[in-house]
Amino acid sequence: MTDAMIIGGGSGMGLALARTLLAERMDVTIVGRSADRLAAAKEELAQAAQGKISTVRADIGREEDVAELFAWVERVEHVAVTAADVTGAYGRIADVATAAAEAVVDTKLLGAWLVGKHAVGRVTGSITYTSGINAYRPNGANTIVAAANGALASLAYGLAIELAPVRVNVISPGWVDTAIWDQLGMDKQAAFAELAERLPARRIGTPNDIAQAFLSVMRNGFITGTVLDVDGGHRLLT
Numbered sequence: 569m570t571d572a573m574i575i576g577g578g579s580g581m582g583l584a585l586a587r588t589l590l591a592e593r594m595d596v597t598i599v600g601r602s603a604d605r606l607a608a609a610k611e612e613l614a615q616a617a618q619g620k621i622s623t624v625r626a627d628i629g630r631e632e633d634v635a636e637l638f639a640w641v642e643r644v645e646h647v648a649v650t651a652a653d654v655t656g657a658y659g660r661i662a663d664v665a666t667a668a669a670e671a672v673v674d675t676k677l678l679g680a681w682l683v684g685k686h687a688v689g690r691v692t693g694s695i696t697y698t699s700g701i702n703a704y705r706p707n708g709a710n711t712i713v714a715a716a717n718g719a720l721a722s723l724a725y726g727l728a729i730e731l732a733p734v735r736v737n738v739i740s741p742g743w744v745d746t747a748i749w750d751q752l753g754m755d756k757q758a759a760f761a762e763l764a765e766r767l768p769a770r771r772i773g774t775p776n777d778i779a780q781a782f783l784s785v786m787r788n789g790f791i792t793g794t795v796l797d798v799d800g801g802h803r804l805l806t
């Protein structure tokens with residue numbers, strides 16, 4: 569039994585959300601594949617936490633892991649999913665290995681579906697997934713990630729009907745400075761500076777910007793079947 573479970577909570581936006589919920593005195597379980605990453609996150613979170621922090625190793629793309637996770641937790645009020653494996657998934661379609669594309673679909677889309685499947689009777693409040701700006705703004709080198717992100721909206725609409733009164737939503741972040749960028753092999757700071765100048769918000773997002781959006785969607789009992797864009801106005805750029 570835990571108040572909130574964050575699948576992908578060992579780093580980035582999920583870790584920021586864990587910090588936020590613990591400060592709200594909630595008990596939080598963070599989930600990911602790497603025991604080392606979870607242990608480091610737990611150590612950091614425990615220093616300032618008001619609520620209890622737990623960790624569980626699980627791969628969201630494997631049904632047996634997701635089933636065990638929900639059996640272990642028994643009941644949980646809120647689930648947030650920030651997990652994604654996008655290793656090798658950026659590049660022109662001819663250069664992306666099919667295994668890399670499958671990993672994106674397994675983690676972002678099928679994993680999200682598995683969470684919906686095994687949430688039945690266990691989740692009492694809300695499920696919130698994470699998509700991303702490239703669902704609307706593919707750039708010719710991120711097609712499979714964009715497709716999985718776009719499909720998450722339809723998944724959430726379907727589950728909001730099917731799992732009601734559990735609420736199901738999606739947060740769609742713009743560019744946020746997290747470790748996920750480090751594997752893209754680009755000059756991250758230069759790209760961030762260039763975009764920040766053009767964004768209506770005039771800056772890149774922080775993990776905490778996204779954590780605050782998750783918190784509001786979790787708390788607001790009238791939001792369901794919605795995609796909330798938290799992107800500094802990125803969708804409006806020409």
Ligand SMILES: NC(=O)c1ccc[n+]([C@@H]2O[C@H](COP(=O)([O-])OP(=O)(O)OC[C@H]3O[C@@H](n4cnc5c(N)ncnc54)[C@H](OP(=O)(O)O)[C@@H]3O)[C@@H](O)[C@H]2O)c1
Binds near residue numbers: 650741747749
């Ligand atoms: N950062 C951005 O600019 C941006 C923009 C738009 C959308 N997004 C989306 O936002 C979400 C969060 O990304 P982030 O920036 O916070 O990246 P991040 O720091 O890399 O976080 C992703 C987390 O997911 C976990 N994970 C990966 N595969 C998993 C699996 N199969 N099962 C369970 N956990 C898994 C990772 O831990 P392990 O490797 O230990 O499992 C990691 O802790 C992602 O869905 C990403 O696509 C990010």
